[in-house]
Amino acid sequence: MGNKVLQRIIEEVHKAKYFSFTVDSTPDISHVDELSFTIRYVSEEGKPLERFLKFVPIRGHGAEDLAGQAIKTFQELEINLKNCRGQSFDSAANMPGKYSGLQARIKEINPLAEYIPCAGHSLNLVGVASLKCCLKAVKFFDVLQAIYAFGVLSTNRWGVIVRGVTPADWQRLLTLKTLSTTR
Numbered sequence: 001m002g003n004k005v006l007q008r009i010i011e012e013v014h015k016a017k018y019f020s021f022t023v024d025s026t027p028d029i030s031h032v033d034e035l036s037f038t039i040r041y042v043s044e045e046g047k048p049l050e051r052f053l054k055f056v057p058i059r060g061h062g063a064e065d066l067a068g069q070a071i072k073t074f075q076e077l078e079i080n081l082k083n084c085r086g087q088s089f090d091s092a093a094n095m096p097g098k099y100s101g102l103q104a105r106i107k108e109i110n111p112l113a114e115y116i117p118c119a120g121h122s123l124n125l126v127g128v129a130s131l132k133c134c135l136k137a138v139k140f141f142d143v144l145q146a147i148y149a150f151g152v153l154s155t156n157r158w159g160v161i162v163r164g165v166t167p168a169d170w171q172r173l174l175t176l177k178t179l180s181t182t183r
Contacts, residue, residue: 009039009051010077016041019079020086020113023070023102025058033058035069039079040086053077067105081106084113148178 013019019041027033037053056073058065074081087106103115131137151161 006053006077009053010079012043012049012051013039013041013079015044018042018083018085020088020116021070021084022088023066024089025061025066033061035066035073037070037073063101063105066102070102070106071109081109081113084110086116087113088116145178152178 019039021040022038023035025033025035034055035058036055038050039053040048040050042048054073054077056069058069060066071081084106087103089102106113107115131141147161151157
């Protein structure tokens with residue numbers, strides 16, 4: 001079923017011709033680092049669409065490794081990078097580098113693939129930086145992280161925390177997560 005959905009998305013991208021993409025790496029629950037691929041395009045009806053394509057396990061975080069994997073993935077999906085008009089990712093040094101980052105390597109293939117910093121990552125970084133200037137906010141999030149760390153070590157404690165902070169009808173919809181420096 002997943003392959004059918006992916007094939008349908010690829011068909012839509014071919015009809016749209018032009019697209020932009022976002023890649024981001026993150027470790028999954030089993031600590032395998034994966035590169036996520038998301039693509040944006042406009043449907044035949046003129047509706048802007050954003051679709052997740054796939055996760056690809058990666059080993060290296062260098063621009064050369066990431067570019068190689070991105071190029072290989074688009075080739076495997078039969079999506080032509082010459083039709084790319086935008087690329088977006090976080091501001092890690094290996095990504096937007098003008099001369100040797102992922103951005104530059106994609107621009108070598110297609111100079112029309114304009115780089116735009118990921119607004120979501122940028123907003124998160126601004127939020128994190130702004131909270132650091134407020135000692136009460138720092139302490140508040142430190143306490144939340146300590147509660148999370150204490151609860152996650154025991155299924156019984158975890159149950160008490162989840163039942164205590166979420167209404168019963170929301171418990172299946174919400175998931176408590178550890179704090180992140182960028183999210």
